[in-house]
Ligand code: AMP
């Protein structure tokens with residue numbers, strides 16, 4: 264097995280597979296390509312162009328278009344719990360900075376107004392969003408990239424591999440020993456990769472987890488995390504600590520995991536059911552609820 268690692272989409276992206284390291288490096292080099300299209304921080308990216316278009320149509324790459332269409336569908340299906348216009352709020356909190364900021368109520372009111380009035384239109388002339396809106400694809404772009412990188416590896420003949428882009432896992436074929444890959448679900452607040460509470464079996468599918476213990480900070484005893492409720496612009500406060508989605512489509516799983524965290528367990532489970540995907544939800548009272556068909560085993 265060879266392994267390669269890089270820092271993209273503000274997280275560690277790792278590929279391990281039975282293949283030459285050079286093949287894995289080549290596949291990993293797609294990450295900065297997608298990042299340059301979908302990061303809101305990179306001047307000239309599709310997302311940057313949309314955020315600065317003042318309501319005019321913008322021609323975007325086929326990749327960005329696919330992600331925007333998935334996000335738009337998810338936004339409707341989740342009744343706005345998933346909303347890429349969340350950029351209006353996330354740019355205030357600045358979770359990716361060394362020193363995140365707690366926005367004022369006034370700032371959040373303005374962000375909520377933008378979120379409520381957001382719409383996206385797909386025209387021949389390009390994609391149109393309202394002037395002043397700020398798109399943030401942080402909840403879905405990694406999932407898309409992970410699928411495309413896995414596709415390239417499959418095309419190059421890789422038959423056994425695993426990709427982990429910051430909790431967004433895609434498996435190719437089986438483990439080299441012929442058994443399914445086992446994707447560990449992280450114990451909240453434990454050091455990354457050091458403790459898991461369960462494992463999900465995966466063959467050629469995606470296992471994606473969103474957690475409120477990722478990218479968070481504590482101020483005056485309150486924990487603030489990066490998954491925001493579009494109705495308030497503040498960290499989503501539901502009964503869920505982490506949501507894991509198993510699906511053949513990693514982009515969909517990524518968006519769904521984020522949406523479920525905002526919706527809470529009862530609406531979240533319904534959304535997963537509507538999409539025919541399996542989920543495992545860890546709740547604030549430390550209960551694990553998972554779909555009957557989820558191939559999950561608890562860690563001893
Ligand atoms: P994930 O780790 O996939 O759950 O994505 C979290 C990221 O998604 C955040 O860092 C934001 O960039 C973005 N995000 C936060 N809240 C939402 C939301 N309600 N809808 C869509 N994207 C969101």
Ligand code: MG
Pocket residue numbers: 401402403473516517518519520521
């Ligand atoms: Mg997500």
